[in-house]
Amino acid sequence: MGKVSDQVPLLLKKEDEFDHLNKIPLWVSLTKLILKVIMWLIFIAWATFIFFSPTKFTERLQEKIILATRETIFGTTGSIFLISSFPIFMIAFLAIIRLALSGEDEPQVKKTAKAPNFRLWTFPVLVDGPFGVVTAAEMIGIILFSVYIVWAIIMYTIQDVDLLSLFHVHSMKDKSVVLLEITGLRFGFIGLICLAFLFLPVARGSVLLRAIDIPFEHATRYHVWLGHLTMALFTLHGLFFVIGWAMRGRLVEELIDWKNVGVANLPGVISLAAGLLMWVTSLPGLRRKNFELFFYTHQLYVVFVVFLALHVGDFIFMTTGAGIFLFMLDRFLRFFQSRKTVDILSTTCFPCGTVELIISKPANLHYNALGWIFLQIRELSWLQWHPFSVSSSPLDGKHHVAILIKVLGDWTEKLKGNILNLSVEQSENEPLLQHKRKITASVEGPYGHESPYHLTYENLILVAGGIGISPFLAILSDILHRINDSKPCLPRNILIVWAIKNSDELLLLNTVDMQAICPLFSDKLNLEIQTFVTRESHPSLEEGKTPKAMHTTISPGFKGCRMSSLVGTGNVVWSGLYLMVSTIGLVITVALLNIFYIIPFNVNYWWYKGLLMIGCMAASILIFGGLVIVLWHLWERKTSPKEEPREDTSNKADFLQQNEQKNFGEARFVNNIRYGQRPDFQEIFGSHAKSWGSVDIGVVVCGPPTLQSSVAKECRRQNLQRRDHQAIFHFNSHSFDL
Template identity: 60%
Template structure:
C-alpha cells in the first residue's frame, strides 16, 4: 500500500498537500506555456498575413485608412506604421521571454514518442544544390517566401500598368520603371524585416523555436541573396528610368529634404553590393578576411538606408534591426573581458586544444559553440568553434578543439608553440562570445543516435559522448541507449583525438546501460602505418584554478532568462519613451520635416535606448555576476580544485585493445558507405526513431541526407525512421 495514502496517515498530510500543490503548479505552468505559445503563433501568423496581403489593393486601402486614423497621435505616421509592422515582432519577443522563464531549466520536457514518426524539421527534401540540405519545414518556408515575392511583384505590376495608362508612350515606360522600382524596394524592406532575425545569436525568438544560431545563419544567407536581388533591381529600374529621361547624374546626387533622398540610397546600395559580392562561397574560401571585413559595412547599409527613406518607411523593417542591435550590444559587453586560458596545447595531428575558465553558473549544453578572438592575432576577427567538453566535465572550465586550416589558426598554433618553448604561463589573450546553441540538448531526446563526423567534426561528438556518460553515471535524465559513431578522417594521425575522452574513467561499466559502436574510415591511407597502435593517453593532470574573475562572462542572450528578459524589455520600453519624448519636445514643436533627418533621429533613438536603458540592466547584471563569483569563491575554499585531463604524448598500445563494451572498427582506404550503414542499422535496431547528427563538410552532409531520404522513401514497416540533424557551422 502506498504510504502516503495508508490508514495511518491523515488525508491532508503535508506530503499529500505538497504533492497536490506540485501537481497544481505543474498544471498551471503547462497551461501558461500553452497559452503563451498559442498567442505567439496567432500574432505571428496575423503579422505574416498582413505583409502577404498588403500588395492587394483592398488591404492597401485599409492600411492607408489606419494611417489616417492614427496619424494624430504624438508618434504620428511613424508610430502608426511601427506599431502595425514592427510592433508584432517585439510583442512576440516579450511573450517568448515569458515562455522561457516559465519553462525554466526543464531541458528534458520533450518526450520520446512511443511510435516512430516523420518530422518536418528532420526530413530532408533537397539534399544538393544552391540551398544545401533542406528539410521539409525549410522547403515550405522557401516556397512561402517565393510565393510572396511572385504575388507581390504581380500585384504591383498590374497596378503600375493601370496607373501608367494616362501617360504617352515615353512617359509611360519611365513611370512604369519608377513605380516598379518603388514597389521592389518595398518588397525588399519586408524581406529586410526578417533578414536580421537569424543572426541575432542570443535572440529570444531563436531560443523559443529552438533553432541555434549556427543553423539559422543559412536563413540569413538565403534572405540576404533575396533582399539584395530586390534592392539591386529597385536601384537598377530607377537608373534606367532616369537615364531614359536624361537626368541620371542629377538624380543620383540628389539629397531631398522632403521625400526620398537618392544619394544616401546610392551609398546604402553600394555597401550592400560589397557585402553581397564578397559573401559568395568562392570569395569566402579565397579570402575569408575580405568577406568578414566588408560585412561590417552593415552599419553603413542600415544608417544610410534610414537617411534614404526617412523614419516612417524605415519602421517597416525596424523591429528585426532593433533586436539585432540588442544582441550586438550585449555581445560587445560580454566580449570586452579577457578570459583566462587554463590550458593551451598543440596536438601532433595539427589540432589546437584550448581550455578556458568559466563560472559555475554559465549555462550551455554539449552541442554549443563559442566565438573566440585572440588579440595578439587580430582585434577584429572572431571565429566560431564547437565546444568539445560537456557541461558536466567540470564546473569551472570549457574546452574547444581547433583544427589548423587557415592563416588565423596557423598563427594561433605558432603562438602556442612559442609559449611552450619559452615555458610561459600566459599563452594568448582570449576574448569569448557565447556559448550559443540549442535551447534544449536534442542529442538527449533520442534513444538511438548515429553521429557522423568528418575530421575535426568529431569535436562536438566528444562532448556528446562525455555528456551522456556523465548523465548515466549520475542518474540524470538521458534517453540514448544505442550510439553509432561514424568518423571519416584523411590520415591516421587524427585517431588520437578519439582517445581524449576516457569513457571508462567517466563512467565505469557504462556498457551495461549504453551500447557504443565506433566505425572509423581512414580515407587517404590504404593500410595502417608502422606506428599503428599509438594512442593519445592523458598526461599528468593539472589543477584548474578555482572560480576566476577572468572567466567567461555570463552576459549572453542564452544566459539567465530573467536578466536577459529585463534587458530586452527595458531597452524596448526605453526606445518607445525616447521616441515619444523626441516627438513631443522636438519634432512636433519645432516642425522638423526633413525625412532623412528624422530617419537619422529614429536610428539614434534605437541605439541610445539600448545603450542607456539596456546598459543599466547590463550594469546590474554584471554586479550580480560579480556577487555570484564571490559566493562561488567562498564556497570553493574548502573544496579541492577540479582536474582537467590534458592531452599528452603518444604511447604504444595494442590496436585491438578497446573499452569494455565498445565495438571499434577501423577501415583504411575507403569512405563510409552510408547505404550499407543505414541498412545494417535498420536490420539491427528495428522500428525506432533514430537521431542522425552530422558534423562535417557540405559533401558529407549531402551524402548522409541523400541516404536518409532514400531510406525514408523505400523503407520497410519494421525499419527505423531516421531524423537528419546538422551541426556544421559554415559562414
C-alpha cells in the same frame, strides 16, 4: 552489433524515473501552451497582413489604421511601428515569459512516441543544389517566400498599369519611364519586407530563435538566403530608377539629389553601393578564397542601415525597425561580453595538427553539449572572430569549457605557433618571458540549441568528418554523465561513424575518459565506433606506440578571469529584462524627442528624422539597456561562487598522458578501424536499421558540405523506401559554414 535485451527492465525503470524528474506542474504546462498559441496567432496574423499587402483591401485597412493612430505624439512613424514592428516585439515578450517558465536548471527530455514518425524539421527534401541540404519545413518556408514575391510582383504590376492613367502621360517613352519608376518603387518596398526578416537570424542570442529552438548555425543559412533575395530586389529597385532617369536625361542630377522632404536619392545610392559590395564579396567562390575580404566588407552593414534610414526617412524605415533593433540589442550585449579577457587554463597540441583549449567559465553559465562559442585571440587579430563547437559536456565540470581547433589556415597556424613557443619558454624555466608573452582570449557565447535534442533519441548515429568529431565527444561525455547520475537521458544505442585522413587523428578519441565518467557504461549503453582512415591503406604506427600530445598550462595560476555571463542565451530573466527595458526605452526616447524637439520646432526633413530614429535606437540601448547590463553584471558578481576551477581540469593532462600509450584495439569501446576506405552509408544505415528495428534514429552530422549531402541523401533514400516496421532516420546537421 547486438541488442541489449538483458537490460530492458533496467531501462524501463530508468525511463519511469525520468518521467518523474520531468514532471511539470499542470499550470506551467497550460500557461506555456496558451503563450505558444498566442504567439503563433500573432505571427500568422502579421504574416497574413504582409502577404496580402499588395491587395487594395489591405491597403485600405492600413490607411484606416494610420488615420486612427497618427494623431498621437508618435505620428505616422508610430502607426507604421504598430503595424510592422509591434507584433515582433509582442512575440518576443511572450517568448521571454515562456522561456522563464521552462527554467534553466535541468533540460526537459521528452519521451519519444512508441511508433516511429516523420518530422518536417528532420526530413531532408533537397540535398544537392544552391541551398544545400533543405528539410521539409525549410522547403515550406522557401515556397511561401517565393509565392509571396511572385504574388506581390504580379499584383503590383497590375496596379501600376492602372496607375498610368493618373499621370497624364501620352508618349510611349514617358509611359515607359513612369512605369519603370513605379515598378522600381515596388521592388524597393518588397525588398524592405525581406529586410524586415534579414537581421532576425543573425541575432545570435535572440529570444525569437530560442523560442522556436533554431540555433544560430542553422539561422545563418536563412540570413544568407534572405541576403541574396534582398539585394537582388534592391538592385532591381535601383536599376529601374537609373534606367528611367537616364531615359529622362537626368541621371547625374537624380543620383546626387538629396531631398529634404521625400526620398533622398544620394543616401540611397550610398546604401545600395555598400550592400552590393557586401553581396559580391559574400558569393561562395570569392568568400571561400578570401574570407577576410568577406568578413571586413560585411562590416559595411552599418553604412547600409544608416544611409537606408537617411534614404527613406523614419516612418518607412520602421517597416524594418523590429529586426534591426533586435540585432542592435544582440550586438551591444555581445560587445559587453567580449570585452572581458578569459583565462585559458591549459592547452594540448595533438600530433594531427589539432589544438585543445580549456577555457575558464563561471559555474552559473549554462549550455548544452551541442553548443558553439566564438573565439578571438587579440595577439593574432583584433577583428577576427572564429566559431568553434564545444567538445566538453556541461557535466564535465562547472568551471571550464573545452574546444578543439583544427589547424587549417593562417589564423590557426599562428595560434598553434604561439602555444608551442610558450611551451618551449615554460620548459626552459623562463618565468619572466612567460609573464610577458601570453595568449589573451575573448569569448562570445555559448550559443546553440535551446534544448538538447540529442537526448531525445534512444538510437543515435553520429557522423563526423575530421575535426567534426568535436561536438560528438561532448555528446558522448554528456550521455555517460547522465547515465551515471541517473539524469534524464534516452540514448541507449549509439553508432559513431568517423572519417579521417590520417591515423594520427585517432588520439582525439582519448580526450573522453569514458571509464572514469561511467565505470559500467557498457552494461547500459550499446556504443560502437567505426573509424575510416581514408589516406592510409594499413596502420602506419608501430604496435603499442602512438605519437605524444604536448600539454601546456599557460596561465601561471588561476586569476579569476572567466567567461562573462552577459549573453543572450544566458540568464533568461536578465536577458528578458534587457530586451523589455530597452524596447520601452525606445518608446520613451522617441516620445520625448517628438514632444521636446520634432513637434515644437516643426522638424519635417525625412532624412533627418530617419537619422534621429537611428539615434533613438542607439540611445535607448546604450542608456536603458546599458543600465540593465550594469545591474546584471553586479548581480552576477554578487551571486557567482568564488571557487577556483582546479578540480575540473587538474587531471585532464594526466588522463591524456596515461592514455596516449594505449593500443586502440584495447579501447574501452568497440572501435572498428578501417584503412583505405570511405564510409558506405547505405550499408551502415541499412544494417543498423535492421538491427535496431522499428524505431526513430537520430542522425547528426558534423563535417564538410559533401559529407552532409551524402548523409542527407541516404536518410532520404532510407525513409522513402521504408516499409512497415522499419526505422525512420531523422537528419540533423551540426555544421557552421559562413
